[in-house]
Amino acid sequence: MSNDIYMEFILENYRNPKNYGVMDNPTVKKSGANPLCGDDITIYLKIENGKIQDIRFTGKGCAISQASASILTEMVKGKDLEYVKSLGENDLLSALGIELSPARLKCALLSYKVLKDALSGF
Amino acid sequence: MSNDIYMEFILENYRNPKNYGVMDNPTVKKSGANPLCGDDITIYLKIENGKIQDIRFTGKGCAISQASASILTEMVKGKDLEYVKSLGENDLLSALGIELSPARLKCALLSYKVLKDALSGF
Amino acid sequence: MDVNKIREDFPILKRKINGKRAVYLDSTATSQKPRAVIDAIVNYYENFNANVHRGIYRLSEEATDLYEKSRENIGRFIGARSDSIVFVRNTTEALNLISYSYGRFLNEGDEILTTIMEHHSNIVPWQFLGRKGVKLVFTDINEDGTLNIDDFINKIGKRTKIVTVTHVSNVLGTINDVRELSKIAHDHGAIFIVDGAQSVPHMPVDVEKIGADFLAFSGHKMLGPMGIGVLYGKRDLLESMDPFMGGGEMISEVHTYGSTWADVPLKFEAGTPNVEGAVGLSAAVDYLRSIGMEEVRNHEKGLVSYSLERLGEINEINIYGPRDPEKRGGVISFNFRNIRSERISEHLRKEGIMIHPHDVATILDMDSVMVRSGHHCAQPLMERLNIPASSRASFYIYNDRDDVDSLFDALKKVRGVLKI
Amino acid sequence: MDVNKIREDFPILKRKINGKRAVYLDSTATSQKPRAVIDAIVNYYENFNANVHRGIYRLSEEATDLYEKSRENIGRFIGARSDSIVFVRNTTEALNLISYSYGRFLNEGDEILTTIMEHHSNIVPWQFLGRKGVKLVFTDINEDGTLNIDDFINKIGKRTKIVTVTHVSNVLGTINDVRELSKIAHDHGAIFIVDGAQSVPHMPVDVEKIGADFLAFSGHKMLGPMGIGVLYGKRDLLESMDPFMGGGEMISEVHTYGSTWADVPLKFEAGTPNVEGAVGLSAAVDYLRSIGMEEVRNHEKGLVSYSLERLGEINEINIYGPRDPEKRGGVISFNFRNIRSERISEHLRKEGIMIHPHDVATILDMDSVMVRSGHHCAQPLMERLNIPASSRASFYIYNDRDDVDSLFDALKKVRGVLKI
Numbered sequence A, B: 001m002s003n004d005i006y007m008e009f010i011l012e013n014y015r016n017p018k019n020y021g022v023m024d025n026p027t028v029k030k031s032g033a034n035p036l037c038g039d040d041i042t043i044y045l046k047i048e049n050g051k052i053q054d055i056r057f058t059g060k061g062c063a064i065s066q067a068s069a070s071i072l073t074e075m076v077k078g079k080d081l082e083y084v085k086s087l088g089e090n091d092l093l094s095a096l097g098i099e100l101s102p103a104r105l106k107c108a109l110l111s112y113k114v115l116k117d118a119l120s121g122f
Numbered sequence C, D: 001m002d003v004n005k006i007r008e009d010f011p012i013l014k015r016k017i018n019g020k021r022a023v024y025l026d027s028t029a030t031s032q033k034p035r036a037v038i039d040a041i042v043n044y045y046e047n048f049n050a051n052v053h054r055g056i057y058r059l060s061e062e063a064t065d066l067y068e069k070s071r072e073n074i075g076r077f078i079g080a081r082s083d084s085i086v087f088v089r090n091t092t093e094a095l096n097l098i099s100y101s102y103g104r105f106l107n108e109g110d111e112i113l114t115t116i117m118e119h120h121s122n123i124v125p126w127q128f129l130g131r132k133g134v135k136l137v138f139t140d141i142n143e144d145g146t147l148n149i150d151d152f153i154n155k156i157g158k159r160t161k162i163v164t165v166t167h168v169s170n171v172l173g174t175i176n177d178v179r180e181l182s183k184i185a186h187d188h189g190a191i192f193i194v195d196g197a198q199s200v201p202h203m204p205v206d207v208e209k210i211g212a213d214f215l216a217f218s219g220h221k222m223l224g225p226m227g228i229g230v231l232y233g234k235r236d237l238l239e240s241m242d243p244f245m246g247g248g249e250m251i252s253e254v255h256t257y258g259s260t261w262a263d264v265p266l267k268f269e270a271g272t273p274n275v276e277g278a279v280g281l282s283a284a285v286d287y288l289r290s291i292g293m294e295e296v297r298n299h300e301k302g303l304v305s306y307s308l309e310r311l312g313e314i315n316e317i318n319i320y321g322p323r324d325p326e327k328r329g330g331v332i333s334f335n336f337r338n339i340r341s342e343r344i345s346e347h348l349r350k351e352g353i354m355i356h357p358h359d360v361a362t363i364l365d366m367d368s369v370m371v372r373s374g375h376h377c378a379q380p381l382m383e384r385l386n387i388p389a390s391s392r393a394s395f396y397i398y399n400d401r402d403d404v405d406s407l408f409d410a411l412k413k414v415r416g417v418l419k420i
């Protein structure tokens, strides 16, 4: 884990987020917010044959929440639902590779929470 | 002022209170209580020609509140209203002759407050 | 349990009053504080002080961590999860919170069943609901100061929506069988509230075991700082309730047209919380745990037994509440009742007490023995006992047999001072 | 005013964070505590701790005396008699107390006039009254962050029963002309409430001069302990109101069928009060008085002026609120708005801010510069300003120009860390 939470990998995902944008006709669309920060995120999923065929997100927030959403979408795109559901918070956090204080943890996990929420019916 | 608040003078007035008892047809009758202690006192006054011709009290409470009521009635019996109205808390306290802590001061002054209250219309 | 060692931990007990060793017998009103609690407060302000929950910088995160760890620790002390622990000022606020927030679910004709031995804090908040036609019903006591269970069963019924009972009476010392009362309450579909102000500090209390839907207690009575108390509540109940106070911390979103609330327990903590208080209470809980609550209970039971023994020597004194130390906490309320003397004031004799408790307290204080006297915030109980007031001595971990001896030595002087 | 000497009085400021001198710029959220306040707490617990108002023994009388002298001292600090000072937990509780107790006098169709720059604590309690059809009306601000007086005059009317306004905005820093607003409110027959959370700690405040019927403030924001706050109220208003919470201390007599209340202010203080908090806040008031509130105000004005000067160096940063140091308190909220870089995330650009305040706070914290970031419990204001959040630096007596320099040095690093 890196002490430098603004390391290049994070910044790159922040400035050029993967899978950013609206999706037409998603299988499911879910939003969540962290009102304390004014952060919010919407996740769009296309689910077919037990797989996440496609994923998009929109939203706003700090570098950590945006980068985290970008990285999360990459982690689950094209993956089996079973696998995605088995992912824990720590899987996302180790993918981020940075050491976060409790307050920033909330930023990092917003997208994860929205995704879990979106998948709760599947 | 004595440190011994239970000196003989106080105890004597406590055990054998002067002017204790009900009065028939008083000019004015007033009650007051100190709910924190469960103390209460009723004062009966016969007022004629601008004088307190007679005074009685009934009530219950600790040695200090009872002795103080007894001593107060003695101080004002037969006196001009003008004079009685001019009496301050300290006049009663120096008549008691003992040093009281704030909590016990409330006990000592209950009768004084009821008397002042009774005379407020005169 | 080594009382001498424990006394060493309490700086105030070293204070001399009138040149004499302080014999503090009023822990039921408020407890003294050990060095560990005072140090925790100082350490908090010297190293960690910040507002919580919203700061991104380290200091605020550390303060948040201390605050939430305190919540967890205090929850564990009563067998509860931290998300069912709401920080309040004291027992009184906890009970008012329930009255205001849960009280919304009650309607005209509904009843709240309590007991005649309650502290005003477990009476007045419920009387407030009288405004909307909710009736407060009081269970009577038996002659020995225990709860009259038959009366309780008689009075509970379909209309009873809330049963609220003190775990330990602050006057009689009576330990109520809350587990049993909880069952009866739940059988009737009522929720069950326990006023734990006098139990949590003095004996093991587990919210599951006693079947409490809500439990209220105060930090200052259990070695903790003033200004902090706890409302434990079952999560589903807390979640069903509207907030009590509104403001910072307790919101999710605020708009000009309306607001939404934070999750439990923050929903009930409006404004900047008393972080110092939480940290101090957590240190107090650690201190009590290091002694062991069974030990605390046994120690107090021992002091009560010894007091009852010594009481045999002064037969002018009557005590209130059960005689069996198993059934009572470390509280002894008493009055002089059986003095054979012509010199007793008539009205006191009529009231069946011979010496006013205020005079008793003043005379004891001359020997720096500190007892409470008055109605102990339990006027309905005083009325029931038909007395205006009583004296009360209460024990805690820092009291020992010497304190009991000092109490009785001083009591023996009372008649002499009053010359009766 | 010798800031170096003052800093010596604050133990926490000696703490090194990441090996660096702590630059605490979040006193608007909560202030740090001087040794004198910490000592007052310790002294209280080591020598005087007891429950108040009801004890006959010396310790309780001493504690009562300390508690009531503290009330007097704190009252004097704002030009008020002690019997109009109610101790509460914080500003939030004070405002809720008014909403619950004075709110009973309001009816459907009545209006409460406030401003769009309020803290949630001065919004949510009034929204509660929406349940009975009372409407909350918001006065707008001008472009420079001052209150729009025309809008205020437009919105006040016959239906307005309460006007409640913050003295100083915790985001914009705006100092409202409460004296003038009070006159307008009173001319319309409304009562006037001042949220003094950000004024009483930072400038001379006199309840008579500002024409406040109620004034609320928090001890923890003015060097005092957490868990203690003050509601000042005009006596006749306080006397006309029903109590808020019920329990011990606030009663005169309790019977099974109903109760009567103690006199003001005790009527509003239910349960064991936070004596420690009162004593600590009184020590804080003494400390502030020894500096002089005019001095405090001037010192902060100086730091604001210097900050505005240095702000000239970083023209990517925009601040909110009035530019004139005479019209603002020691609070500066800001955002990065004018960065010429292709590397700004699209949504931030759309919102007119370039770097999220959370990232700013985290990066500043790396240099142990502690600022707040978020909505500052003022979401309606954030909506009005059309931003999700801001960063905020705030000053107090222990801050100096070095702190301002540290802030700006750290701010200059933000773009570099984020590589934009």
Ligand SMILES: Cc1ncc(COP(=O)(O)O)c(C=O)c1O
Pocket (backbone or CB within 6 Å): C248, C270, C271, C272, C273, D028, D029, D090, D091, D092, D093, D119, D121, D122, D166, D168, D169, D170, D195, D197, D198, D218, D377
């Ligand atoms: C203007 C204003 N009002 C009210 C409050 C609430 O104060 P507290 O959280 O101490 O109740 C604050 C502090 O956050 C404030 O800045």
Ligand SMILES: Cc1ncc(COP(=O)(O)O)c(C=O)c1O
Pocket (backbone or CB within 6 Å): C028, C029, C090, C091, C092, C093, C119, C121, C122, C166, C168, C169, C170, C195, C197, C198, C218, C377, D248, D270, D271, D272, D273
């Ligand atoms: C049984 C009981 N309930 C409630 C209270 C009220 O506690 P507090 O004053 O801390 O709110 C007390 C303490 O006086 C008590 O003994």
